[in-house]
Amino acid sequence: MADPTDEPPLPDAAAPFSLDYFAADAPDRRRERWVVVWTFCLFLAWVPYLCGILNVLVATQSYSSAVVGAHKGGAALFMGLGIALSAAALVGFFRRRHWTGVVAAVLLLGAQASIAGCLAVSSF
Numbered sequence: 001m002a003d004p005t006d007e008p009p010l011p012d013a014a015a016p017f018s019l020d021y022f023a024a025d026a027p028d029r030r031r032e033r034w035v036v037v038w039t040f041c042l043f044l045a046w047v048p049y050l051c052g053i054l055n056v057l058v059a060t061q062s063y064s065s066a067v068v069g070a071h072k073g074g075a076a077l078f079m080g081l082g083i084a085l086s087a088a089a090l091v092g093f094f095r096r097r098h099w100t101g102v103v104a105a106v107l108l109l110g111a112q113a114s115i116a117g118c119l120a121v122s123s124f
Helices: 027-044 046-062 065-096 099-122
Strands: none
Touching (some): 027 065
């Protein structure tokens, strides 16, 4: 006859199962959160940039030097804000070593800078 103390204890039916969770402050989760933030900034950079382009288009269609002069500073401000936000996203991606984001930010920054350059050259 077996000794009852040698048997493993039976699990208690009322005890909950233990679940394994990842730590909330794991480095990969923080990295993923920052990548999402910088991606949002990269998309958000288009909003003021496109406002600047629309500002330039309104000014050029007015055929009035007073309107063109008033809108030129606003267009430069909005386009500059969009470019600055894209540059901040580029730096953020680079610091996180997220190379896909770096490539996307460089391409977007290059497109924004080239369009701004073309608009600046055509306004003179």
